[in-house]
Structures are given as structure tokens and as C-alpha cells.
Amino acid sequence: MSKIEFRMPKMGESITEGTILNWLVQEGDTFEEGDILVEVATDKVDNEVPAPSSGTMLSHKVSAKDVVPVGDVIAILELSDTASAKMSQAEKMPDKGSPATSEKKPKKATNSNSSSKAYKVNENLFISPLVDAVARKNHISYEELARITGTGKDGRLRKSDVTNYLNEGRPFQFAQPVVEPSGFQVPDLKFDKGTGKIVEMDRMREMIADHMVYSKHTSPHVTAYVEADLTDMVTWRNANKLKFQEKHSERLTFTPLFIEAVANAIKDFPMINSSLDGKNIIVKEDINIGMATALPSGNLIVPVVKNADKKDLKGLAAATNELVGKSREGKLKGDDMKGSTFTISNVGTFGSLMGTPIINQPEAAILATGIIKKRAEVIEKPEGDTIEIRSMMYLSLSFDHRIVDGYLAGSFLKRIADNMENFDVERTF
Template sequence: MKNFLLPDPGEGLVEAEIVTWRVKPGDQVKINDILVEVETSKSLVELPSPFEGTIKELLVPEGQLIDVGTPIVIIDDGEEPDEEAPVANLVGSGPKKSETRRRPRKGAAAAEAGPAEAHDQFVAAFQTAAPVSRRADEQAPLRPGQAEPSGSPLPDPGPAPAEPAPTGGAVLAKPPVRKLAKDLGLDLTTITGTGEGGVITRADVEQAATTTSPEPVEGQATPVLGTSTSSVHELFEERIPIKGVRKATAAAVTSSAFTAPHVTEWLTCDVTATMELLDRLKQRRDLGEVRWTPLVVVAKAVLLALGRTPELHSSWDEANREIVLRRGVNLGIAAATPRGLLVPNLKGAHADDLVTLAHRIDKLVKAAKEGKTQPADTSGGTFTITNIGVFGIDGGTPILNPGEAGILCMGAIQRRPWVVGTGAEERIEPRWVTTLAVSFDHRLVDGEQGSRFLADVARVLTDPAQALLF
């Protein structure tokens, strides 16, 4: 009998939420079969089984937040019950020994947490993409026998609906969609998916929520506006627990806003040449499958400008009273996801050429939106770019990521009237224009340095050939 404890996700995280159980009591599991999906403040993680046997009991319900080291499931492997089970580990840290909420990183000593073979198999589950079995009934489905007819024949069935609702089996929906449906109190088996292959999308869940009338709770009065009894005028209140990404984001921005003295500068610039460059790059078939977006060119411009103004990716060491200047750049890209705002970063982005940078940004953003960002991807950033232009917003005053000296905000790129030429050649033309904003820590960056950095970024976007001079 084995007790499986919530593994240590690393990166100083000490708790996680049980999102979705992939097994139930009685299921047969093998080593590396997925048991459960958990959510930390940085990512969604699937936990594989380090044991083979039968699921005896699920100890923690879905939606509950628990500490690392908490028993979550009992697996009957045919052996005697464990007196004290080790804490499994995702990244090489040791078992949790105290109630301390933040603890120092540990090294490879995690190998002592359990038998070497089981540990290697556990770690291998995160390094391979091999298909795994789920449940016993999926591995060897039962075959019905020949039934003997009896009694009077049944009447002819009526016409079947054009799109029958699912009546059983697996529901096709991604984890964020499942969580949304759970928060809204909706049963996914009653929702017809419109995605590819019948997958239930976020839009399907939201549509179902708007067409489902809430049932009144007995003995509970519902406050209303006015005297009308129509459900249109009812006032409903929903409470959402502060946890996961939202909890981490709130703590980070609060700490940053009240620790680092923020200064924000703005600059509106003509980026017509950048848009024309992107059009030409999209025609280059020899570059392969590259997703060319304005963010790619902005990121390259930022990296070039940081090379001339390293203060913008420095850090403040309060303990030693030192300013730390960094040689490389781990470029953070803010991504809006169903779980909240994530800022994964590209390690060593300063060394990437434009094509490599485009591939890495596309991969980074897709992983974030699919909930596959790992904790290590969100730590160690040195400068961040946030793109609010995708929402049609002209500009904003971004808050620094804790530990970083600067962040650039991209506004929407729009066609606007713009004065071009000089003297007798001066005229007004429609051009592609955007507004950039940079916030920086005034302890580390003076106004002159911040202004020079922003001007350098705008210069490259206005005329990409200027990059040759950096």
C-alpha cells in the first residue's frame, strides 16, 4: 500500500490546487500513468504515478488547495502499508521538512527521497511524451454477449436530434475550460462542443452559462433592483477565491508598486517601415513556418536598445546595497491566459537572431495559453514586454515585474494621419502609428537613461535599417 504525496514543484512553491482527477477508486494504474492535474501559482502540471497497482482512495477533492507533502491518493501495490512515504519531486528539490512558506532551493540530494528506480521513472514522465494508459476499462473494454429477445416488441423510435448531446464517456475539453465550467456550476456532459472533433470550447461554456437560468436556493432571498420580478433585473453576486495565478499576480504587483519608485515615459512613433518589413518577411518561403508579428520586431528592438542602456535590465540588491548589472537578457513576454496573467521569459534572448526570436516567442506564448508553462520559465526574467495593443488599447502605465528595472508596453498599431517630409515637402499621409510606454525603477535608471532607451526602440521601429548601427 503506497501513499502518494503532493510533489514539490520547485521554484520556491509550497502549495498547489487539485484541479482534475484522472483516476477513480478501483482503477488499475501503471508507472507513469497520469493520476491528477494540479495548478500552482505558475503552471498546470500533470502528475504521473510512481507506483503500479489499484487506486484505493482519493484523499483530496478537486478544487482544494493543499501544501507540498500532503497525501493525495492511496495506491494498493500488493505490499505492506508504508509507515512514512517520501515526498515525490518534480525538479530535484528535497522533501518538505517544515511549515516555512518559502525555503531555500536544494540540490540533487532529492535522490534520497525514494528508491532510485522509482525516482528515475517518475522524472522520466516529464521528459517523454509517450502515451500512457488511463483506466482499466479503457485498456480492456468489455464485450457484450448475445442478448435473447423477450416480451413484446418496442415501438418504432422517433426521429433522432440532429446533434445529440453526449450521454457518457470522456468529455472533450481542455483543463481551463473544465475549470470555468466548474466555477460556473455547469455540467460539461450537457454542453455540445463546437470545436474540432467535438471539443468543448470556452465560448461553448460561456454560451451555456448565459442560457441557463439560475435556480433559487431555498430559504435564501435574492436581492433585486426595483420591484420587477423578472430575472433580467435580478442582482447576482459571485465570489471567486483568490488563489493560483491571480494570488501570485496580486502579491507581485503590490510588492513592486510599493517597493520600486516607478517612472513611466511615453512616445508615439511611425512604424510604417516595420509593417512593410513584416509584409516582406511573410513572403519569404525559405524562412520556414515563422509567425511574423509586430511583437517580434519590437522584441528585437528592445534587445538592441538594452545593449546600449544596460541599466534597464539591472537589479537592486537591497541586502548588499549594490546595483547588479547583467550581461545577458532573459526577455519576459506577458501573456493573457485563461488562468490569468503569466510572464514566461526567453532565456538568453540577446543572442537570438530575428528568425529564432520569432520561433521562440510563438512557442512561449502558445505554451502559456495552453497552461503548459513550467515554473522555471517564469523565473529569472530581467526585462518584460507587455502587448496591450492586441486588445485595441492605445497605451498604459505598466507595473514592473518584481526584481526587474524596466518594462515596455506596446499599444495598438493603427492607421493615423501623420506629418511626413520637411520644408516644402511637408505633407500629411496615412501611416501606421503606435504608442510605446516604458516604466522603470528610478533607483536604478535615471530619466536620461530611460529616455534614451525608449528613443532607441522607436528609432529601430521607425527605420529597421537603424539596427545595423547598434
């Protein structure tokens, strides 16, 4: 048996310290590999730190509510010699009666959870809604999910894989990736990042960052553009928005009109409403439109209008108004953000002419709608060309080139524009 120093693990690149919440294994108690020894809180999330192997808790070096820097000793454990050798973050203590070394080696601020384990990234990871729900409940990022070995068909990640991973104490939570040698190595460039106020990401921003990097890493993004003449739509809405609100008690924004045009285009091109599962393409039966919505904090969230193709204009207006209201008030529930099959990001809300949105995984495409701007346009007529003031808008579609080719993307995007341009100015509600 060997005594080892159990240190405060590193729990993120920007985390330098943690607060001891509670010791779950008391002094003198024994534990098994994977048992939770201590709960540690950071600014971002609470963490359960598991035992690297079976052994005995000899002593606590810190108490509950103590703030401890990463790498500092928090406990003394007694492990078997085999288990002790596996702990890369722990340094053996000299046994009683044995001579202590006169020269101490620098202590490395490594983490107790990584040990000598490393992982390979699952580059073809498909996250089902069930796995996503388990991950969100346990604060597992997409990056960490990619470290788990999937046992499903073609390496697909199953719920049982995530559950077993949690039961094992999340061994790869802080592990370092295995670097495969390749012909090109990313140079370690020492950029001058400058100085200034340090603003740490909140938990939501961290998850958004993980999701965006995962999406760009997973899907080869291609973006197509088209412009649409929304003059008839704008004229009709301006003439009817007050009447609509008086009759249905719902505000009539452009969002439900855009969703209606997109849902109708999806019905004409159902392959755009799909996801990739290994080597299979899943064409979704439901048309659920996600709306990228900015929160007061600046973070982005995507509430979902379910079965958008089956709702009339009143139903779409009611659904969008309710979801936007919940977003601003922080009252969205889990079901409000699940199940989207296609997403719209209205970058025109912020005054942007156009955008190149990142796909909301595991969807196949995402649409960005720009600002509606009046311009002088040449209008072709049988009697000759004229110049008129028209309300124009750019549309941009980012799509996953693994499952959507240029013809499908271009045809779908053009159909959305046609639906917007051929707006029925005589429609009633």
C-alpha cells in the same frame, strides 16, 4: 499540564472552511513543536498545520474527509502550562474535578499557526531566483517571504533562511503584522462593496495579486511615454510574412520584431538591464526578454526568451511561437519562466492605445506596446511639410526610480522607438 482545544486555522481572507486530509499524529501519540499534526485542504492550496509546542494528542474531534469551518475544534491536545499560555487561539478546558465556569466566553476563530507571534515586513526584500524557486515549490507567497528574517548581507533573504523557516513549521504563515505607529494612520473606511456573484481567486490569481502589490510597494514607479512611426516595419512584415513562414515554417508576428528592437536598445543602455540588491545594483550579463502573455483563464504569465540579443529573426520567431503555444496549451515548464531581465507587455493585443505596466520584480523596468493605429501625420521634408497616413504606436516604460533616473529611461525608450522607426525595409532573412 493543561488540556487545550486545537482549532481549524484561518488560511486566507476568503477561506471559511477546510477539509481534513490526513491526521499525521494519532490519538495518544506525543509530538514536538513544529511537528505536522494534520494536513488540511482548501480550494486554493493544501496546508500542513504544525504543532505550536510539544505535547500529546489526546483525541481527534474530526475525521479525514470532514469539512470543518474555520475556528471549530478539531482536536484536544495536552501541553505544558508554558506552551499552553502561548496559544492565542486555544482555550483551556477545565480539568476533571475542577468546577466549570457557568458562563462561556465566545470562542474566537483564530488560527493554530499564528499563536501570539507577529512579524515585521522586510521592506527591502530581494528575492533571488534560488529563493523564488524554493518559495514556488512550497507555495509561499511574496507576502509571506517578506515576513521571514534574512541573515544575508543587509538583511538579504538566503535559501537557508527559507529552509529553516519551513523546518520551523512556517510560524508566520498566518500571523498578523506588527503595526508601527506613524504620523498617518489609514482610516478603517467601511466601503459599500455592493452585492453580486462571488468569484474566489484561483491560486495563480492570488500569486499574481501578491506579486503586483509587492512590486508597487517595493519600487517607486515612474512611467515615460513616446510614440513611434512603425510604417516601414508594418509594410515590410506585411510583404514578407508569408515568404518567411514558407522558408522557416514559423509565423512572423510583431513580437520578435519588438524583442529585437528592445534587445538592441538594451545593449546600448545596459543599466536598464539590472536589479537592486540592497545597496548594490546588479547589471545583468544576459539579455532575457519576458513576454507578458494572457492565458485562456484570463491570468497572466511571463515566459522568457533567453539570450534574445544573440538570436536572429528566425530564432526569435521560433522562440516566441513556441512559448506562446506552450502558454495556451498549459505546457510551460519552470525553466520557460525563469531568468527574465526585462519584460514586454503588448497591451495593443487587447486594443489598448497605451498602458502603464507594473514592473516584473526584481527587474528595473517594463515596456508596454500599444495598438498600431493608422493616423494622419505631418511629415517634415526638405521640400516642405506633407500630411501622410502612417502606422503609429505608443510605447510606455515603467521604471524603478531607485536605480533608473529620467534621463536613462527617456534615452532608452527613445532608442527603442528609433530602432523601430529606422527599420531596414531591404533586409533579408
